[in-house]
Amino acid sequence: MQRDNIHVFKSTGAGYFTFILTILLAFSPPLFSQQPPRVESSTDTASIRIGEQIQWTVVVEVDSTAQVIFPEGQTFSPLETVEAYKTDTTRKKDRMLLQKTYALTQFDSGGYLLPTQRIEIDGKGYFTDSLFVMVATIPVDTVNQKMFDIKPMMEVETSPWGWLGWLALGLLVLLLGGFAYYWFYLRKKPLTEAEKEALLPPYERAMKELKRLEESRYLIQDEYKQYYTELTGIVRAYLEEEVHISALESTTAQLLEKLELLRDAGKLDLEESTLRQFQGILETADLVKFAKNKPELRKAEEDRTHVEEIVRKTKEALPEPTEEELLQQETYRMAMAEQQRKRKVRFALAGVGGLVLIGLIGAIAYYGFSNVKDYLIGTPSKSLLEGEWVASSYGYPPVILETPEVLYRKEIELPPEARATIKDLDAFAYDDTRAHLSIATLSTVFNKPDEEPDYEGAVEQILSGFEKNGARNIITKQEDFTTVSGVPGIRVFGRGEFKIPDSDRFLKGKYTILLFGGNGFMQQVVLSWEEEDPYAEEIVARILKTIEVKTVI
Known part of the structure; x- marks a missing residue:
């Protein structure tokens, strides 16, 4: 521990130290040679x-x-x-x-x-x-060098964009978020043609697709494979959705077998001629797709017409849906509507999140990450700095200062040897473990009215107290200090590593010890705080500006 400018000489311990040193010199020759x-x-x-x-x-x-x-x-x-x-x-x-x-x-x-x-x-x-x-000083030529009066103070308008800027930014984010919520969730968007067609019943959708196939140019361009692929795909999709059989991935024989089983079970009232006609169309499509067969143009057009009739007859052959089936269809529609609603909510939340992220990035770029973090999350020392401060007088002789919180009296039991010198001791302190901030005042009255205060001894006791509480690597400096009213004193300050209570961790901290006094009394103010906390630095600077002491008892 480095302690510059502080010397403590205790006459009572000098003789004991000399005695111990003499014994060590007598019995330890190699070590002290x-x-x-x-x-x-x-x-x-x-x-x-x-x-x-x-x-x-x-x-x-x-x-x-x-x-x-x-x-x-x-x-x-x-x-x-x-x-x-x-x-x-x-x-x-x-x-x-x-x-x-x-x-x-x-x-x-x-x-x-x-x-x-x-x-x-x-x-x-x-x-x-x-x-x-x-x-x-350096001599100044006041004869040849013209001297000018000090310019008067000028009033400068403060910027109104302090908290108003944050308020405007918050309102803008809320406005954009509300607009995104309306646009993606509340607003009823017009459906596209594909969406409208997807909402049609299976029969109407199949008939519309067959009409579109009739108007296509596949047959004119000799694209029979594409023509028959779409033709059979339309009827297979209709059967799978309306009749509830796996038609898209079934072969021609498997599909016909499933239709015949439904007919025999009484669930599909189709004539044998209709099934044979459908079989012929599927076989022709297989020859076109896999054997590169090319039927006549008239045959291809007739197959599309026959498929249209098969779709119509299939719809007529289906029995009326039961109440359970209608309930299932309603449940399905409700599930699809809920899924669509959730999709809109996700889009809205993503939009709001993006806007908030953009606003946050802009605020960090303008104000800095630390300021934005402290504003949104807050810190214990920032809360103390911006809270309501208390101005009060502590002890006798009184120490007057402003602090973020009221200092509380600390009862100190004086040892017998101290009572011979000290008549009265008043101690007040406030300690915030979350903000790592400590404030204390001590007022001491001596038994002898003419006794001079021992500043060096007082500082030594305080630093020893730091060490007993686990502090290490303490560096000490000293300078004169004067209160606002002109009372002179001594300021001892520095930094070190302070142990966090109930843990094995240390944090870098600073401390300041102010000493005042006169014949028969001494006053002390002790401050300690975290080194890398700008709000704690502002708290200490504000306290130092408000300190006043009474030097007459």
């Missing part, structure tokens, strides 16, 4: 002008097997890190010399303390020296 690490730091200058850079270099001499971790990120605050150069490594026998250089700058004039930096060697922290840096 190695040379200790050496850490040195230097800069190329201690005075710059605004925008110029300081080259800060740290040299570490360690054993060749040691693991060294240099500071990363903006750990030099109030100076800004411009660039961290690559580490230069030199080996000499069993020792290793590491040199790391950082380019630092500052854009405000004044005197700045370059803080100590923590170098981690085999898990142990070593600190560099601090340095005072002067940043001078």
Whole structure:
């Protein structure tokens, strides 16, 4: 864990540590015979002008097997890190010399303390020296260079297409969906000729097809095979649908045998002459289709006329349908109508789904995937940010701030050793495990009115609490903080990996610790949140703008 700019010295533990170290030195000669690490730091200058850079270099001499971790990120605050150069490594026998250089700058004039930096060697922290840096202003020629007043603020009209745009998009999708539902489901479309013909009874459909065959040009074009194929197909389809026998896939002999069985059973009142006539037509058709026989034109025309008579006689020979058969036919028609209705519904749903998909793709292209996802699904932190906030005062001395939810009092049992120093402690907190957001305030009053607050010790306790709860790889930075009303304080902030309660998983998080105080008291505000949550970032930024503290007790 890296903690820059934080030093905690406890006199009560120094003697115990020295005693333990003496025992280890006395009884462990091989382990401590190695040379200790050496850490040195230097800069190329201690005075710059605004925008110029300081080259800060740290040299570490360690054993060749040691693991060294240099500071990363903006750990030099109030100076800004411009660039961290690559580490230069030199080996000499069993020792290793590491040199790391950082380019630092500052854009405000004044005197700045370059803080100590923590170098981690085999898990142990070593600190560099601090340095005072002067940043001078650049002189401006106000005689020859004309100066102009600051331009006044201009009012800019805000775009009305915020939530109105989403409303218009939703109404458009609903309108298109309603139109698709009407067009594919409610609207009665005119039937095509093929659909009208398919709805005709079998007899009328067969007679219409025979009439169309009579008007065809098959016989004129010498296409007898096609002519007889359609002719026998018409009569076979009629028999299969009306008489309910498998006629399309039966041979001539099988079809005639089935008709004779129906006649003998009294279910089809056909004369023998009609069956023999039908047999002759089928045999002629077989000769034309399979033996390439070519009958006379007059014979072919007569066969079509005979088939028409056979269809008519077959219809007359059929007995009247029973009530059960009529019920079956009605059930069949209802099933077909239901199937057609379901087909229309599927088309309508597909149309609406397509329109919704197109609208969704357009919204993602314009607003971005994350914004659309958060708008449709929502996130816990987004709900907190957009909900009704609460402004309240907590503890004594009071800490005043606005939060998404009310902070609740936490009862803290002070250990006996703490009671000797602390007179009163007020703690309030709110913790949302779904949004991974935690807010806490602490107000402490000391027994001695002139006692100064120990900021470093307080930060150390908070970071130790993070570690006890499973946090790891904590990086710490420090800077000054001032409330809106001008009360100065200290801000310690950073990031780390925080353990999710009741699981073995970790998430990347950030934290901020604000410390205020004076003689006899101290106030703390502790915030922690998920690093990659933009709504949590907005929540924290809003809280920091509203913090106020009372510095008189």
